[in-house]
Amino acid sequence: MKKLSSTLCRLSSNLTTRPSSPIAVAKNLSMEDICRGKSILYLLRNKDIDEAHRIFLQIPSADIHLYTMMINRFSQANRIGDALQLFDSMPRRDIPCWNSMIKSCIDCGYLCLAQKLFAEMPERNVISWTTIVSGLAKFGCIDAAEKLFNTMPDRDTAAWNSMITGYCENGRVHDAQLLFEKMPHRNVISWTAMIGAYAQIDDSNKALCLFQQMWVRGIKPTSSTFACALTACANSTDSDLGIQIHATVIKTGYDEENFTLTSLINFYANCEQIESSSKLFEEVENRNVVLWTALITGYGLNGRHEEALDEFYKMVRSGIMPNQSTFSSSLSSCCGLEALDRGKRIHAAVIKQGFDLDVFVGNSLVVMYSKCGDVTDCLKIFNNMSIRNLVSWNSIIVGCAQNGYASQALEFFDQMSAFHVKPDEITFVGLLNACSHSRMIGKGRQIFQMLKENPSVDVRAEHYACMVDILGRSGNLEEAEEFIGSMPMKPNVMVWLALLSACRVHCNVEIAQKAAGEIFYLDPYNSAAYVLLSNIYASAGRWNDVAQTRMMMRSHGIVKIQGSSWITVNETRYEFVCGDRSNPLSTEIDKKLDWLDEKLKEYGYICEKTFALHDVDDEQKEYSLKYHSEKLAVAFGLLVTANGSTVRVMKNLRVCGDCHAAIKLISMIVGREIVLRDSSRFHHFRDGLCSCGDYW
Ligand code: ZN
Ligand code: ZN
Numbered sequence: 001m002k003k004l005s006s007t008l009c010r011l012s013s014n015l016t017t018r019p020s021s022p023i024a025v026a027k028n029l030s031m032e033d034i035c036r037g038k039s040i041l042y043l044l045r046n047k048d049i050d051e052a053h054r055i056f057l058q059i060p061s062a063d064i065h066l067y068t069m070m071i072n073r074f075s076q077a078n079r080i081g082d083a084l085q086l087f088d089s090m091p092r093r094d095i096p097c098w099n100s101m102i103k104s105c106i107d108c109g110y111l112c113l114a115q116k117l118f119a120e121m122p123e124r125n126v127i128s129w130t131t132i133v134s135g136l137a138k139f140g141c142i143d144a145a146e147k148l149f150n151t152m153p154d155r156d157t158a159a160w161n162s163m164i165t166g167y168c169e170n171g172r173v174h175d176a177q178l179l180f181e182k183m184p185h186r187n188v189i190s191w192t193a194m195i196g197a198y199a200q201i202d203d204s205n206k207a208l209c210l211f212q213q214m215w216v217r218g219i220k221p222t223s224s225t226f227a228c229a230l231t232a233c234a235n236s237t238d239s240d241l242g243i244q245i246h247a248t249v250i251k252t253g254y255d256e257e258n259f260t261l262t263s264l265i266n267f268y269a270n271c272e273q274i275e276s277s278s279k280l281f282e283e284v285e286n287r288n289v290v291l292w293t294a295l296i297t298g299y300g301l302n303g304r305h306e307e308a309l310d311e312f313y314k315m316v317r318s319g320i321m322p323n324q325s326t327f328s329s330s331l332s333s334c335c336g337l338e339a340l341d342r343g344k345r346i347h348a349a350v351i352k353q354g355f356d357l358d359v360f361v362g363n364s365l366v367v368m369y370s371k372c373g374d375v376t377d378c379l380k381i382f383n384n385m386s387i388r389n390l391v392s393w394n395s396i397i398v399g400c401a402q403n404g405y406a407s408q409a410l411e412f413f414d415q416m417s418a419f420h421v422k423p424d425e426i427t428f429v430g431l432l433n434a435c436s437h438s439r440m441i442g443k444g445r446q447i448f449q450m451l452k453e454n455p456s457v458d459v460r461a462e463h464y465a466c467m468v469d470i471l472g473r474s475g476n477l478e479e480a481e482e483f484i485g486s487m488p489m490k491p492n493v494m495v496w497l498a499l500l501s502a503c504r505v506h507c508n509v510e511i512a513q514k515a516a517g518e519i520f521y522l523d524p525y526n527s528a529a530y531v532l533l534s535n536i537y538a539s540a541g542r543w544n545d546v547a548q549t550r551m552m553m554r555s556h557g558i559v560k561i562q563g564s565s566w567i568t569v570n571e572t573r574y575e576f577v578c579g580d581r582s583n584p585l586s587t588e589i590d591k592k593l594d595w596l597d598e599k600l601k602e603y604g605y606i607c608e609k610t611f612a613l614h615d616v617d618d619e620q621k622e623y624s625l626k627y628h629s630e631k632l633a634v635a636f637g638l639l640v641t642a643n644g645s646t647v648r649v650m651k652n653l654r655v656c657g658d659c660h661a662a663i664k665l666i667s668m669i670v671g672r673e674i675v676l677r678d679s680s681r682f683h684h685f686r687d688g689l690c691s692c693g694d695y696w
Contacts (some may be wrong), residue, residue: 040066044073052428053082064092068100075104080113099127106135109590130159137166145173161189168197189220196228204236223254227263234263234270242267258286262294268300289320297329305333305604309342321353324360331364338650338677339568359387368407370399373648373675373682379408394426401434403682404691409434410443425457436473437681439695452696461487465494473695477511493522493529500532500587504539514537527558560632565629565651567637576632583632584638592635593626599669600662630659630676637668646673654678654696664690 043052056062067090074083084286087093087101100120105114118124118132129152136145151156157676162184167176175296180186180194191214199209211229213223221229226249235243246255246264254260261284268276277298282290291314299308312330316322322330327350334343347365355361362385369378382388382396393416400409413431416423428451436446448467451459464487471480480499484491496518512533519529530553537545552562564576574583583589630651637647655663655678667674668688676683684691 003242005073023596025113037538049073049077064097064230068097071101071104075108078108080105080108080110086686095123095125099131103131111135111139122205126154126156126159130162134162134166137169140170142166142172157187159186161193164190165193168193170291173197173201188225190221191219191600192222192225192228197226199228199232199235202235203231207232207242211361223257223260225258226254228268230263230267234267236273239271242271256292258288265294265298272303274298274303274304289326292320293329295327296326300329300336305336308333313686324355324358327355327361327365331368335368335371338372340374340648341568341571344370356388359389359392363391366395366399370403373677374405375404375405390421390424393421394430398430400432401437404437406434406438406440422456425460428457429462429466432463436466436470437692441474443469461489461492465498468495468498472499473505475506477508481511493519493526497528500529504532504536507539509536516527525556525558527561530558531560563629563653565649567633567649569640574636576629578629579627580632585636585637588639589632589635593631596666597626600665603665605662605665628656628659631654634663634666634674644672646675648675649679652675654680655683664688
């Protein structure tokens with residue numbers, strides 16, 4: 001570095017007014033300035049760590065602060081080797097130097113190095129001990145942390161707090177509570193740690209009780225405390241208390257902080273007051289990714305997926321990069337809309353930003369593709385994942401099950417066991433569903449037995465419902481009924497509905513009446529049960545009972561959900577109801593259906609009139625069957641999408657038998673794959689066959 005003239009010195013004093021190329025200016029400062037470390041500071045502030053290091057090495061006797069600063073910057077850049085080298089070359093090291101080096105090692109993920117340094121320290125203070133205790137806890141070595149904490153020569157509040165936080169982070173909330181009670185002096189950090197821990201494990205009552213106790217004792221909450229308390233309110237959907245806390249937040253002035261605002265947005269969204277979330281968000285000037293993600297997640301949580309995706313693109317346009325959570329929430333909104341094309345667009349953004357290898361985002365992609373019925377891409381994503389956790393395995397098993405790929409689901413379960421990943425409740429629901437969708441009764445029984453023998457998984461009513469479904473739908477209605485009788489817990493509506501819908505398949509009026517009776521006792525307003533019962537009566541030709549059921553429905557003010565099907569083309573959703581003529585292409589759709597009808601007849605297809613379920617004459621039945629919503633949507637799809645591409649249709653109710661038979665043949669006639677998602681599963685129609693094997 002050259003000695004410089006007074007002009008440059010003048011420049012250096014003008015640094016604040018000359019924001020352009022500040023590094024170039026700093027490099028040209030005088031030698032004395034360098035010795036004072038000013039330019040190093042400047043370079044570091046501008047993240048030119050190598051240049052700062054070069055200048056640092058020219059200083060004959062750098063002071064301890066300059067050393068510490070350089071070491072910290074190296075470790076912040078995850079260059080722990082450089083940091084250690086500098087640390088070793090220090091002429092003199094005091095306790096704070098050692099402490100900060102130990103902390104750097106922990107922050108960079110080198111616990112063993114930190115432990116080694118701790119052992120080598122000539123003398124230690126309470127901070128050294130606390131740093132290593134919280135480091136051990138952070139890496140999950142909670143027993144070692146506990147042991148060290150108990151041998152600490154003296155402990156201050158921060159030391160106690162670090163052990164409490166360590167317990168909380170490792171899920172040992174009870175131990176944290178015991179320590180918290182033993183503490184000689186608790187500060188706001190101790191209270192916040194406990195409130196946060198209880199909020200985390202969904203024990204909102206305890207969390208809020210502690211929050212109130214703290215308040216009564218006159219300890220002033222911080223923004224973190226408010227955030228934890230609001231999380232507890234959100235989980236318990238205690239909106240009154242949450243609103244009170246919001247008022248306090250405003251009084252204490254924390255409503256300016258993004259951190260607190262994020263918790264408030266989450267809280268209102270969880271309490272189904274998304275308008276309040278959005279209003280809060282609108283008032284924020286400096287929005288960051290966390291805040292925006294909270295709003296996107298909130299919209300999704302409230303079923304307002306369109307707005308969620310709108311906010312996602314607004315955020316991207318404003319130049320804020322999405323993070324893993326943003327992607328995950330947006331993908332889940334694509335699931336909510338069953339919008340494969342939009343999901344694919346977000347997938348492209350995921351790849352562009354390099355998040356495609358992230359396990360969290362990968363899981364969301366697996367779910368998105370499987371819920372949109374694109375099994376090929378779903379499998380591709382899963383197979384390319386380098387890291388998989390329990391959620392990944394559950395997602396692929398459930399996804400395969402819903403799409404009728406039962407043998408794949410079972411294969412993935414074997415693979416998962418080979419990788420020593422322990423299954424949980426969701427895994428078993430997925431496996432049982434897979435069996436139920438594929439008439440695998442023996443396998444289903446086997447899996448249920450496995451579930452009962454697994455000590456770490458709770459058998460829930462949901463599992464019983466799956467098993468009732470497996471037994472009932474395969475025609476073993478009496479056994480299914482007996483099975484319900486053997487349940488250790490009270491059968492819920494879901495269990496009885498499984499039996500009732502099995503009665504619908506096998507036209508068993510007697511058991512159906514019993515099941516429906518149980519449902520009406522538990523939930524007199526269950527519209528699905530009324531519809532099923534009325535349909536069962538209809539297919540048995542018991543029109544008086546049909547009329548009576550419908551009357552009961554009316555007297556309870558229950559409206560039958562109208563069947564509708566929809567298809568998304570170029571990100572626009574086209575919805576159809578039975579006999580719908582509101583689509584601008586109605587005439588073309590009719591022509592297509594007439595043409596298909598002719599072709600279907602050539603293939604020997606006869607209308608299955610029992611599925612019309614109306615007390616009308618046959619000709620009229622045939623007419624309304626022809627214009628069922630799913631047929632209209634399929635015909636529209638064939639008209640407007642590229643030849644050879646897959647047609648994807650969604651339906652809010654179960655597909656009727658006639659449409660199922662017709663669409664199977666249509667897939668052969670037009671030589672295209674047709675995917676139909678109904679209320680219970682996916683049907684992949686190809687070459688005249690359906691993936692469900694006509695069993696649904
Ligand atoms: Zn139909
Ligand atoms: Zn099918």
